[in-house]
Amino acid sequence: xxxxRIKRANGQVSIVLVEGYRENGKVKQRxxxxxxxxxELTK
Numbered sequence: 001x002x003x004x005r006i007k008r009a010n011g012q013v014s015i016v017l018v019e020g021y022r023e024n025g026k027v028k029q030r031x032x033x034x035x036x037x038x039x040e041l042t043k
Contacts, residue, residue, distance in 0.1 A: 001017060001018065001019050001020075001032065002017075002018055002020070003015060003016070003017060003018070003035070004016050004017075004018045005038065012037050012038070012039070013037060013038040013039075014034070014036070014037055014038070015034075015035040015036060015037070015038055015041060016031050016032075016033065016034050016035060017031070017032045017033045017034075017035060018030070018031055018032065019032045
C-alpha cells in the first residue's frame with residue numbers, strides 16, 4: 001500500500017490510500033480509502 005497525491009482541475013490536491021495487486025498476471029491498483037485534501041490534512 002502507498003499514499004497517492006492527485007491534483008484536481010480546481011487546483012486542490014487529494015490524498016488517497018492505494019493498494020497494488022495482481023489480477024490474471026497483470027499489476028493493478030485500487031483505491032482503498034480517500035483520506036481527504038492536502039489542505040485538510042496539513043491543518
